[in-house]
Amino acid sequence: MEELGDFLKSRRSRLSPAEAGARTYGERRRVPGLRREELAQLAGVSVAYYTRLEQGLSRNASDGVLDALARALRLDADETDHLRALARPARAKAAPRTRTERVRPGIRTMLEAIGDAPAVIIGYRNDVLAWNRMGHALIFSHLPLDSPDQPAARPNWIKLIFCDPHVRELYVDWRTKAQDAVAYLRLASGQHPDDPRLAALIGDLSVNSPEFAKLWTGHAVRQCRSSVRGLRHPLVGALAVNEEVMELVQDAGQRMVIYSADPDSPAGAALRLLAGITAEQAGSEQARHCVQVSSRGIADH
Secondary structure: OHHHHHHHHHHHHOOOHHHHOOOOOOOOOOOOOOOHHHHHHHHOOOHHHHHHHHOOOOOOOOHHHHHHHHHHOOOOHHHHHHHHHHHOHHHHOOOOOOOOOOOOHHHHHHHHHOOOOOEEEEOOOOEEEEEOHHHHHHHOOOOOOOHHHOHHHOOEHHHHHHHOHHHHHHEOOHHHHHHHHHHHHHHHHHHOOOOHHHHHHHHHHHHHOHHHHHHHOOOOOOOOOOEEEEEEEOOOEEEEEEEEEEEOOOOOOOEEEEEEOOOOOHHHHHHHHHHHHHHHHHHHHHHHHHHHHHHHHHHHO
């Protein structure tokens, strides 16, 4: 329950008494944000009960109490869901997620049917589960095309964001992308508290990336949202693309990310150019494969 206490403290510290509507009497304050007793009063619970909750000594907070705390702390929908997950760890533990994530055949077919729109499938641990050729060409061109097909060595998007120079350079506003990634990972960690691979990922990033470690202590939580991303692509230059995120309802935690641009915009022209380059490369690979197959056939005879 330490995570719950840390989350509540982080939300108390960011909210001033004036913002929360708490009554003050002009005294000097030694701590930023709301005090425990002020938050307890706003939420309509006793100070002793709230203190036990923040210290992880109460595991049966009612929906009413959690909703009251969420209102008092001005939590948004994602933060409220995270609060409930942390306060009810037994429910989150009911279905531990330790297995390797897989992409359903129907999703793979859809991924390829999208055509020239770059698309990527991401798991709840931020593992890259699949991509089409344009998704690979736009974001992951420095990695082998078949990387997602090897579960033990799949690229992890958040690890690439913090530890891969190519990906860091790709995003014009790298910091916002990094903040969004950490906020989603914090949300996923609350939903899957007993996932050893998720815990190992967080520990690895905390040790190897001071930037990740600093953002992680902020306890920001946020679902992935659609946005506009500025990219510096090594082949087609600067472009701003729409990043649309769609949750795959039948595949809990998996999401499809699709990139697009107005066809008449410079970014649209850049995507068409990249599609042409990608198609040409695919044709060359196919031709080489045919030559190799023919050569083996002649050798066999």
